[in-house]
Amino acid sequence: MIRRKGEKIMGIISIVLNVIGVGFGALILSLGPSFYDQINEVLQEEGETLPIETLEASVNSFGTQYMVVSIIAAVLSIVGVILLKTDRRAVISGVLFLVSAVTLLIGTVGLAFVPMVLLFIIGLMSLIRKPNTDIHTNEYPS
DSSP states (O other), X not given: OOOOHHHHHHHHHHHHHHHHHHHHHHHHHTOOHHHHXXXXXXXXXXXXXXXXXXXXXXXXXXXXXXXXXXXXXXXXXXXXXXXXTSSTTHHHHHHHHHHHHHHHHHHTXXXXXXXXXHHHHHHHHHHHOOOXXXXXXXXXXX
C-alpha cells in the first residue's frame, strides 16, 4: 500500500484555494455601480463605450460562473481526497482530479491557475504511482 500523503496534502491545498475562488466570485458579484462607472470611463478613454447594463450583466455572469466552477472543482477534489484512502480507488480519484483541473481551466478561463496546476499534478501522481509488488510470492516457492 502506498502512502499518498503528498496527494492528500496538495488536494487539501487545492480545496482551500477553490474555496477562496468561491469568495472571489462572490466579491465580483458584490461590486457596486461606481466600479462599472470607472470601467466605463477607462473604456471611453480608449475610444470604446459600453452601456452600463451590458457591462454589469457580463461582470455578474462571469462572477457567477467563477463561483459555480470553483464549487464544482472543490466538490470533485473533496471526493478525490476521500477516495485516496485505498490504492484501488486511486485511479478514480486521479480521474476526478484531472476532470476538476480541466473544469477550472475551461470555466475560469485560466484565472484559477494555481489550483488547476495542483489538481493536474495530483491527478497524474494518483494515476502513475502504483503499489510495490513483491517479486517473490507464496505461489511459486524458490
